Amino acid sequence: MIKEYIKINIASPSKILSWTERLLPNNKLVGEITKAETINYETFKPVNDGLFCEKIFGPIKDWECNCKRYKKIQIKNNDKIIICPKCYVEITETKIRNYRMGIKLSTPVTHIWYLKSIPNYITKILINKSSEETNKISSFKSYIMIKENNENKRWITGGEALNILLKEIKLEQRCDRLKLINHFLQTKSNPHWMIIYNLPVLPPNLRPIVKLQDKTLITTDLNFLYAKIININSKINKLRKMLVPEPFLINEKFTLQIQGKRGRFRENLLGKTVDYSGRSVIIVEPNLKLNECGIPEEMHAILLNRAPTLHRVIGIQAFQPKLISCKSIKLHPLVCSAFNADFDGDQMGVHIPLSLKTQAEARLIMISANNCTSPATGLPNILPSQDMILGCYYLTVENTRLYYLLQQI
Numbered sequence: 001m002i003k004e005y006i007k008i009n010i011a012s013p014s015k016i017l018s019w020t021e022r023l024l025p026n027n028k029l030v031g032e033i034t035k036a037e038t039i040n041y042e043t044f045k046p047v048n049d050g051l052f053c054e055k056i057f058g059p060i061k062d063w064e065c066n067c068k069r070y071k072k073i074q075i076k077n078n079d080k081i082i083i084c085p086k087c088y089v090e091i092t093e094t095k096i097r098n099y100r101m102g103i104k105l106s107t108p109v110t111h112i113w114y115l116k117s118i119p120n121y122i123t124k125i126l127i128n129k130s131s132e133e134t135n136k137i138s139s140f141k142s143y144i145m146i147k148e149n150n151e152n153k154r155w156i157t158g159g160e161a162l163n164i165l166l167k168e169i170k171l172e173q174r175c176d177r178l179k180l181i182n183h184f185l186q187t188k189s190n191p192h193w194m195i196i197y198n199l200p201v202l203p204p205n206l207r208p209i210v211k212l213q214d215k216t217l218i219t220t221d222l223n224f225l226y227a228k229i230i231n232i233n234s235k236i237n238k239l240r241k242m243l244v245p246e247p248f249l250i251n252e253k254f255t256l257q258i259q260g261k262r263g264r265f266r267e268n269l270l271g272k273t274v275d276y277s278g279r280s281v282i283i284v285e286p287n288l289k290l291n292e293c294g295i296p297e298e299m300h301a302i303l304l305n306r307a308p309t310l311h312r313v314i315g316i317q318a319f320q321p322k323l324i325s326c327k328s329i330k331l332h333p334l335v336c337s338a339f340n341a342d343f344d345g346d347q348m349g350v351h352i353p354l355s356l357k358t359q360a361e362a363r364l365i366m367i368s369a370n371n372c373t374s375p376a377t378g379l380p381n382i383l384p385s386q387d388m389i390l391g392c393y394y395l396t397v398e399n400t401r402l403y404y405l406l407q408q409i
């Protein structure tokens with residue numbers, strides 16, 4: 001039986017380029033974002049070469065280009081790519097903005113995942129450097145010396161230095177860290193890909209600008225972060241054009257090296273309120289069936305989620321909703337251990353699966369009654385605990401004192 005699976009690799013700098021760069025009819029490459037601006041606040045149109053550029057990411061309206069030369073012309077032949085010769089916007093559906101990425105070329109920076117996480121893979125693979133040393137190099141506090149053409153000596157630091165050290169590693173000749181080396185060899189990945197040369201920029205529809213009812217514009221912090229990176233990057237490029245020596249650029253390069261401890265994902269993307277969702281406190285209700293949950297009358301839904309949604313517990317499960325008149329969510333006590341939930345004030349989010357496909361998936365795969373074992377260990381996660389155990393104990397204990405009392409009466 002062939003099983004479908006997902007494999008996650010480090011992307012090479014050229015792979016990242018291939019996601020983003022496209023050749024225009026005028027033989028120019030498009031894909032690099034050079035301006036930190038997002039949209040023109042008067043016209044609400046994306047700024048050219050900016051973070052929402054139509055030339056880079058695709059049209060904001062179906063089958064319409066920026067200069068309005070093309071308007072609502074649907075192209076039947078899907079293979080043919082039509083690009084407006086005037087504004088260079090591809091004539092296609094606007095949903096392309098959901099997945100087409102942009103790019104920002106920058107001074108190499110160290111990928112924070114491989115530097116600050118445990119184990120620290122960059123240190124693990126660089127044999128003669130301690131994790132303190134690699135951290136010092138990446139944060140521009142320590143230098144390494146390289147020889148150019150076997151003659152000129154040069155001191156370098158930052159991502160650039162780590163990149164050179166990682167490039168020197170000959171994986172095939174190593175006889176230590178075999179597990180890690182094997183992963184690199186098997187996936188045909190290169191250690192120096194842990195340094196970011198080309199920074200992919202998320203598709204614009206995943207970091208949208210939204211107009212509220214009172215006409216104020218709000219946007220995700222990611223756009224500010226990208227704008228900051230683009231600004232520093234253009235400053236470095238400008239200074240380089242003015243032939244400013246590299247050591248004077250260290251301050252700018254250092255600001256590019258994001259030190260983030262908590263990560264963008266944790267800080268910005270999780271725990272957001274989404275459409276067709278709600279949340280409330282959970283309370284116990286043993287009279288429910290295992291695959292049922294009590295949902296307040298104002299809320300209709302069947303996906304329940306308890307934060308944190310981790311891989312070792314089943315943080316999201318589907319339930320058949322039963323409308324109740326109180327304001328909290330009622331949950332069967334046996335599913336608590338799967339959610340790692342208790343009733344001391346825990347809250348749960350409720351989400352409504354909208355499309356037919358997600359509804360089917362919720363009813364068949366995610367329904368709590370089909371998730372009795374932990375995917376991590378295979379052990380049962382429908383477990384009685386606390387009150388249930390105590391109740392069973394009291395019902396079955398030989399209560400001599402009660403017997404004595406009854407006899408007295």
Ligand SMILES: [Zn+2]
Pocket residue numbers: 065066067068069070084085086087088089
């Ligand atoms: Zn046009």
